Amino acid sequence: MTAPMSELAEFGSQDLSQQVLRTDVAGMPLEWIDYRDAVRLYHTEQVAYTCGTPLFRIYGGTNAVTGLRSRIEVHSIIATHGRTHGIAELRDRYTPPLNNKTLFRRDGDLCLYCGQRFLARDLTRDHVRPLSQGGSDAWQNVVTACRRCNNHKGGRTPEQAGMELIAVPFTPTYAEYIYLKGRRVLADQMEFLLAHIPRSSPLHARLSHSLQSVAGT
Numbered sequence: 001m002t003a004p005m006s007e008l009a010e011f012g013s014q015d016l017s018q019q020v021l022r023t024d025v026a027g028m029p030l031e032w033i034d035y036r037d038a039v040r041l042y043h044t045e046q047v048a049y050t051c052g053t054p055l056f057r058i059y060g061g062t063n064a065v066t067g068l069r070s071r072i073e074v075h076s077i078i079a080t081h082g083r084t085h086g087i088a089e090l091r092d093r094y095t096p097p098l099n100n101k102t103l104f105r106r107d108g109d110l111c112l113y114c115g116q117r118f119l120a121r122d123l124t125r126d127h128v129r130p131l132s133q134g135g136s137d138a139w140q141n142v143v144t145a146c147r148r149c150n151n152h153k154g155g156r157t158p159e160q161a162g163m164e165l166i167a168v169p170f171t172p173t174y175a176e177y178i179y180l181k182g183r184r185v186l187a188d189q190m191e192f193l194l195a196h197i198p199r200s201s202p203l204h205a206r207l208s209h210s211l212q213s214v215a216g217t
Contacts (some may be wrong), residue, residue: 016057018055020181021189023075027177029193030080038074052076052188076186089113098139100125105180106172107144108206113158114149115166128169129157139171167202176203187214 019032022041025048033041035056041047056074096102103125109117113126126145129135132155144164145153151161153161175196179185183191190207197204 005124016056018184018186019051019076020055021182022180023082023190023192025076025077025079027079029175029196031178032182037075038078039072041078041080042072042074044045046080046082048079048081050075051076051192052186066191076189077192094174094175094177095139096139096172102172102177102180103139103142104144106139106170106203107167108178110144110166111146111149111164112143112167112169113145113153116146118146122146126150126153128165131157133157143167143169170202171198172203173201176201177204179207181192187211 015034019034020038022030022038023034025031035058039058052075054073054075058072059069102119102121104120109120109123111118111123120157124147125142126149127135127137128141128143131137135141141217149163153163156164156199165181175193179190179193179197182189191211194204194207194211195206
């Protein structure tokens, strides 16, 4: 069943592409959803509570008895009832799928050899220990590299090529992977996710700095 929607109003400058962060009742991040999926969760009474700021206000039909018009306010973070099987049970042992988009975000769009920031189209996935030397295509053996550095390194290890990594590759936790998948993460969503990211993670320091920058503006 879908909620009847005849009018939608946006709060502030948010547009309809802004994602909503869905969590379980314990507050563990689960996934990003769009406003339509969020409305369905509200309408089917699966939302346990909300956090963050209101993003959208959706108006529905008018009640024939009360004469009141239904209204749903979609917040940036919503917690839903029920258990999410699979990921919920395996979260601590979860290894997220590896793809270039999230890899580049993990490394902050930096080449981990020369330390310069590039657009995604100018970045590549480099295997620290090359596949030809027994390396694996796994998070802990891949880094973001610009085309020039990757070409220079070729099929060698950094030591063999006389190059040095500026950061150690790591496997993101589930909460980190949720952050990396977000298209445009709002400050309140970032703060919420930060609470679930280990302090020892390089992403924790980066997100903390981003939040401080937002607070200072």
